[in-house]
Amino acid sequence: MRAKKLIRRDFLVGAAISVGALTISVKVGSAAEPKTHEVAIRSFKFEPQHLQVEIGDIISWKNEDLAPHTATASDGSWDTGELAKGDSQSIEVVKGMEISYFCAFHPHMKGTIVLK
């Protein structure tokens, strides 16, 4: 199943986080509230390399390296596309999605999504 690609740029992520914060403020205590997980791409590593998430959560990758990177599913079913330095891209976690990923430009860079 394909993951949903959500947001292309930082300012949109910022807007989404702001909206999320507002939502959280009126739904305190809701156990099912989706979370946004940040993954930094730094020094040719995904940090954290292994990320625990739940269905419906959002994963946001931000490239802090000078070299462009991607986060690409091992089976190619989802992809952030090219992230230049400072760029972010988010994916919604959906049931059955591929959980291992790598950088399409630097294939030794690998990460995994662990579904709770």
Add this chain to the structure above:
Amino acid sequence: MRKLLAGIAVIGMLFATQATANDPAELSDVEIAHVAYTADNLDIRYAHLALAKSKNPEVHKFAKTMIRDHEAVNEQALALLAKLGAEAKDNFLSQKLNLDGEAIIEKFSALSGAEFDRAYAENELAYHKAVNGLVADVFIPNIDNAEVKALFEEGLKIFQAHESHAEMMVKSLQ
């Protein structure tokens, strides 16, 4: 120790340059920037040649990564030089790199198929090893400007990743 003997040894072995007045450890920041820019551009030229000559998808992927990453480093380097109001300065090592590069391109041009792919991969591994040794052991310890030094430290991480990637490619093509 500022002027590392290791630096002379690296250059002596890998670029076959006389370690007399032409000592890479004596280069200024703007000369070092010129060497780095020249080395980046050479690798971009090798990559374009690989895209033109190779039919191997892995070689194509690697070559595209070299172009993408080295162009990103060059863009950042030019932006930093502009910010500092400085200009990269040509020097003996840039000239030597260009001369050696022309010979390598000429050699590559006569090759094709798997023979070209292996030669390209082996050269990428040797080239990144040589440049990484130079950057880590000679350039970074001798750069005066903090921002230039930081850029070289970030660049080194990229080129070390390229070296590992080239090593994988060499093995896969054997």
